[in-house]
Amino acid sequence: MQGEIRLEELTKRFGEVVAVDGIDLQMPGGEFFTMVGPSGCGKTTTLRMIAGFERPTSGRIVLDDVDVGQVPPHRRSVNTVFQSYALFPHLDVAGNVGFGLKYKRLTKEEQRRKVGEALSLVRLGDLAKRKPGQLSGGQQQRVALARALVLTPRVLLLDEPLGALDARLRKDLQVELKALQAELGITFVFVTHDQEEALTMSDRVAVMSGGRVEQAGTPREIYEEPATLFVADFLGVSNLIGARASADGETCVLRVGERTLLAAAGATDARGEVKAMIRPERIAVEPQGALGDNRVPGMVERAVYIGSAHELHVRLVGGDLLRATIRNDGSALAYEEGTPVTLYLPPDALRVLKP
Amino acid sequence: MKRLRNPWGRPRFLVLVTGAYILWSLIPVALAVLFAFNDGRSRTTWQGFSTRWFTGETGSVLHDPALQGALRHTLFLGVVCVLVATPIGVALALGLQRWRGPGGGTINTVMLLPLVTPEIVMGVALLLLFLQVLPGIGLGSSAQAIGQVTFTISYVVVIVRGRLVSIGRDYEEAAADLGAPPHDQLIRVLLPLLAPAIIASAAVVFAISLDDFVVTQYLSGDASTTTVSMLLYSSARAAPTPALNALATIALLITLATLGLAYLVYRRFASGSDANAMAGLEV
Numbered sequence: 001m002q003g004e005i006r007l008e009e010l011t012k013r014f015g016e017v018v019a020v021d022g023i024d025l026q027m028p029g030g031e032f033f034t035m036v037g038p039s040g041c042g043k044t045t046t047l048r049m050i051a052g053f054e055r056p057t058s059g060r061i062v063l064d065d066v067d068v069g070q071v072p073p074h075r076r077s078v079n080t081v082f083q084s085y086a087l088f089p090h091l092d093v094a095g096n097v098g099f100g101l102k103y104k105r106l107t108k109e110e111q112r113r114k115v116g117e118a119l120s121l122v123r124l125g126d127l128a129k130r131k132p133g134q135l136s137g138g139q140q141q142r143v144a145l146a147r148a149l150v151l152t153p154r155v156l157l158l159d160e161p162l163g164a165l166d167a168r169l170r171k172d173l174q175v176e177l178k179a180l181q182a183e184l185g186i187t188f189v190f191v192t193h194d195q196e197e198a199l200t201m202s203d204r205v206a207v208m209s210g211g212r213v214e215q216a217g218t219p220r221e222i223y224e225e226p227a228t229l230f231v232a233d234f235l236g237v238s239n240l241i242g243a244r245a246s247a248d249g250e251t252c253v254l255r256v257g258e259r260t261l262l263a264a265a266g267a268t269d270a271r272g273e274v275k276a277m278i279r280p281e282r283i284a285v286e287p288q289g290a291l292g293d294n295r296v297p298g299m300v301e302r303a304v305y306i307g308s309a310h311e312l313h314v315r316l317v318g319g320d321l322l323r324a325t326i327r328n329d330g331s332a333l334a335y336e337e338g339t340p341v342t343l344y345l346p347p348d349a350l351r352v353l354k355p
Numbered sequence: 356m357k358r359l360r361n362p363w364g365r366p367r368f369l370v371l372v373t374g375a376y377i378l379w380s381l382i383p384v385a386l387a388v389l390f391a392f393n394d395g396r397s398r399t400t401w402q403g404f405s406t407r408w409f410t411g412e413t414g415s416v417l418h419d420p421a422l423q424g425a426l427r428h429t430l431f432l433g434v435v436c437v438l439v440a441t442p443i444g445v446a447l448a449l450g451l452q453r454w455r456g457p458g459g460g461t462i463n464t465v466m467l468l469p470l471v472t473p474e475i476v477m478g479v480a481l482l483l484l485f486l487q488v489l490p491g492i493g494l495g496s497s498a499q500a501i502g503q504v505t506f507t508i509s510y511v512v513v514i515v516r517g518r519l520v521s522i523g524r525d526y527e528e529a530a531a532d533l534g535a536p537p538h539d540q541l542i543r544v545l546l547p548l549l550a551p552a553i554i555a556s557a558a559v560v561f562a563i564s565l566d567d568f569v570v571t572q573y574l575s576g577d578a579s580t581t582t583v584s585m586l587l588y589s590s591a592r593a594a595p596t597p598a599l600n601a602l603a604t605i606a607l608l609i610t611l612a613t614l615g616l617a618y619l620v621y622r623r624f625a626s627g628s629d630a631n632a633m634a635g636l637e638v
Contacts, residue, residue, distance in 0.1 A: 053528050073531040086529035090547040099543075100533030151533065 001029030002064060003154040003187035005050065010059035012045050019045040021211035022059065027155075027189060028204070029064075032181050034190040036198035037208035038234070043191045046208075047157050050189065051080045064154065074103075078155040079148035083163055085140045087132035093119070093143050094128040100151045118150035121180075138169050145180075155187040162197065174201055195235045199223060207231045225266070229353050232277045239283070239322045241276045245352060252352055257318030261294050266351035275353045282349035283324035285312060288340040294347055298322065300339045314343055388607070391600035398597055408601040416601050424579060425586040426605065429565055432499055432582065436564040440504045441557045444511020445549070449541075451512065452519045469506040470513070477506060478573035485574060495576030502570045507563050511556040518552035551621040558617030562610045 005027040012020040020042040027033040035043040048054045050061055052073030061069045068076055079100075087096050094115050101111045119125045122142035132140055141161060148156055161177075162170045178201045181188045192198055198205050199219040206216040207230070214234075215227045226232035233240070243254035243261070252268035254261045254276055263276055288297065298314040301321070309325045310333050316322060322343060326333070335341055391409070395402030408415050416422045451463060469477065481502045485492055492498055526548060530540040546553075568584040575585065583606045587599055 051528075051532060053531075073528070074534050074536050078532075080529070080532045082525055082529060084523075084525050086525040088526060088529070088544060088548075099530070100535070103534035147533065 004029040004064055005033075005155060005187065005189070006060075006062040007046070007050075008060040008062065010046065010049065010061065011057045012042075012049060012054060013057045018211050020049070023208075023211070023213050025206055025213060025216060027187060029154075029187050030185045031203040032178060032188045032190065032201055034192060034198045034202035034205045035208055036192055036195060036205060036234075037214075039193060041208040042211040043193075043208050044159060047080075047159055047189060047191045050155070051078060051157050052076050077153055078157055079151055079153040080157040080159065081141075081144045081148050081161045083160045085132075085144040085161075087140055087143055087147070089132055091131075092128065093124065093130050093132070093135070096132065096143055097147045097150055099147065104151070114150055118146040121149065122146045137165050138173065141165065141173065145177075149184070149186075153186065155189060156181075158188060158190045160192055161190075162192075162194075170197075177201065199235070207234060209234075226277070226351070226353070229275055229277075232351070232353060237280050237323055238277045239280065239320075241278075241320050241322070243274055243276050245270050245272060245274045247271065251347075254350070254352070256296070256320070257316075259296055259318075261296070261345060261350060262347040263350040263352045264347040265349065267354045268352055270352050270354050277351050277353055278322075278345055278349050280311065280323040280325040281309075282346060283322060284344040284346070285314075285324050285326060285335060286342045286344055287334075288342055290342040290344070292344070294345050294350070295342050296345065297340065297342055300335050300337055300341055303333060303335060303337050305333075312341075314341060316343075384607070387600050388604045390597050391604040393597045393600075396596055398595055398600060408597040409605075414596055414598050416598055416605065419598060421578075421581070421586065422598060422602050425581050425583050426602065428496075428580060429582040429584075429606070430609075432496070432503060432571070433561045433564040435500045436503045436507055437557045437561050439500070440507045440560050441511055441553060443504070444508045444556060444560075445515050445553055447508065448512045448515035448519060449545075452516060466509055466512050469509040472506075474506075474567075474569040478502075478569045481505065481570060482573045493576065494574055495580050498574040498576070499571050499580060499582075502574045503564050503567055506570065507560040510559050510563065514556040514559065515549060515552045518549055522548050555617045555621045558613045561613050565606060565610055565613075 005025075007023055007025040007027075009022045009024060010020055011018070011022045023042070023046065035046060037043050045054060049056050049069075052068070052071060056069050059069070060067045063076070063078070088099065091099065097118050098111055098115045101114055104111075106114070115128070116125065119128055122145055124139060124142050124146065127135065127139065132143065135143065141164075144161070158177075162173055165173065174197060177188075190198075190201065202219055204216065205219055205222050207214045207222055209230050215222050215231045217225075222231055223235050226235065226238075229240070232238045241254075241256055243256045245263075246253050246255070252263045252270070254263050254274070256276075261276070266277075267274070286295070296316055298316045300312050301315045302313040304311040304313070306325075307328070309328050312324045312326065312335060314322050314324060324343060390398045390401075392404050392406065393400075393402055394405035394407065405411075410417045412418065416426065447466065451466065454462065481498070482494075485494060485498045492501070522545075526544050527540050530544040531537075535543060566584060567582075568588060571582050572585050572588070575581065581589075583602055587603055590599060
């Protein structure tokens with residue numbers, strides 16, 4: 001498959017600051033690959049190195065088995081959709097989309113045809129004569145996309161392209177972008193700080209922090225099986241419980257205050273002080289006094305209505321606060337604030353993280 | 356108890372001060388222009404309306420060789436100054452913007468020096484330069500042009516760099532990303548985006564050249580290198596007639612027209628790109 005990128009020991013220093021700290025990543029050809037992380041984690045710098053705007057301090061950027069690390073941006077077969085879109089304000093939409101075709105050895109007629117095709121691909125055919133300043137944010141975003149895609153790059157780089165749009169439009173474009181990628185089969189490398197965006201759109205996600213890759217894998221892997229505390233915390237709401245791990249034969253036993261819990265997921269071979277995590281949607285809320293393993297008593301501190309679900313903040317006897325979500329099935333919530341409850345933490349959802 | 360003032364009312368005191376200032380600064384100019392149209396030799400007593408000092412048979416701007424020559428020389432210096440200072444200034448601005456190596460800060464400061472150096476110091480320094488170091492050029496038109504270019508370049512650099520900063524690097528990177536080599540990034544993207552700033556700075560250079568007195572006076576040669584400002588200064592004490600007012604009025608109109616035109620062009624170009632690009636005009 002064409003469009004495969006391999007980053008090897010890639011490092012970028014700005015003076016004393018290490019923006020990207022020797023990362024290794026595999027981006028398979030034809031996949032939707034996302035780099036996600038908080039601002040300053042090095043994701044944008046990595047993207048800019050792949051585009052050629054920044055020169056790596058060391059390491060290699062291998063595109064289809066060729067090291068392109070020292071190739072200037074205008075000779076790389078990768079194109080970028082900028083966060084600011086960077087549409088040329090003095091050119092109309094057709095002029096923007098046709099900008100790069102000038103370097104492709106095409107006749108005027110072919111250029112015009114390709115511009116038309118690219119514009120209809122993003123459903124903007126009737127706006128070819130408009131200037132960028134006369135377009136809405138969503139339309140500008142499509143022009144930026146058409147301008148990059150018309151050159152049929154092997155890899156398309158997208159730097160938070162949905163960041164400036166409102167929530168509704170964002171959702172629509174997420175779906176559209178993913179569909180477009182699947183249709184074209186071009187490798188998309190997407191940068192975002194939005195964990196939901198990363199999970200919903202990608203074939204593969206790399207979670208970054210402090211210039212390093214914390215974990216890379218499919219959305220399901222990194223959400224369900226976070227390898228580190230950071231990944232668990234960054235992707236969605238997660239409950240972290242401090243515990244002491246010990247062994248009971250094959251299984252891992254966690255001591256949380258007075259109680260013992262069985263944990264069957266994650267680093268079950270860890271011993272001593274650990275953190276255990278569980279997603280709010282995996283916790284079952286039961287009436288006070290329910291019996292069985294892996295149950296802990298607590299008190300509902302807050303009940304938050306969030307539309308599709310209720311979120312309960314439950315204070316455990318030991319002091320830890322857990323959030324549990326209950327799907328909204330239309331009936332009234334049985335647990336008001338101040339109600340004592342029992343929480344069931346299924347062993348296969350209780351995940352042990354190494355500190 | 357103190358009476359509470361209405362906080363939504365007009366700030367009357369500020370309006371008064373602003374109005375007074377505008378009047379104070381415009382009245383002398385208005386008077387000077389008014390007496391350019393006096394139908395008599397006096398520059399203080401109104402004797403009726405006439406355009407004799409502009410186009411009359413004797414002593415008018417149109418027919419007095421000295422006045423006419425001064426006007427022509429002034430415009431000539433202005434055009435030369437624009438044609439030389441603008442391209443150099445744009446090139447310098449682009450270069451300084453890209454300068455990442457050591458010494459960048461120093462060069463920046465040096466570029467701004469002509470803007471804060473007293474003009475008299477600049478004039479004396481240039482005079483010495485042309486007398487002692489470059490006697491080959493000699494005083495006169497060339498020296499005046501070089502002198503004016505020397506300090507007007509700084510204005511071009513400041514205006515164009517302001518625009519460069521507000522443009523940012525995104526457009527250039529986008530051009531490179533789409534396959535444009537560095538030369539094309541400049542020609543197809545950067546220069547069109549800089550056009551408003553370049554036109555504005557050309558207008559500012561022209562206006563400054565027109566008004567300049569100190570440097571132009573120091574570096575002048577024979578009578579043929581007299582400019583409007585020099586003539587106004589020297590004959591203000593000798594035998595002033597309203598023809599001087601007429602000359603000053605013409606110079607004023609040219610300056611205003613230049614700046615007005617630049618403003619319009621700038622607005623036209625800058626609209627649709629970004630509003631804060633106007634910052635470049637506010638020197």
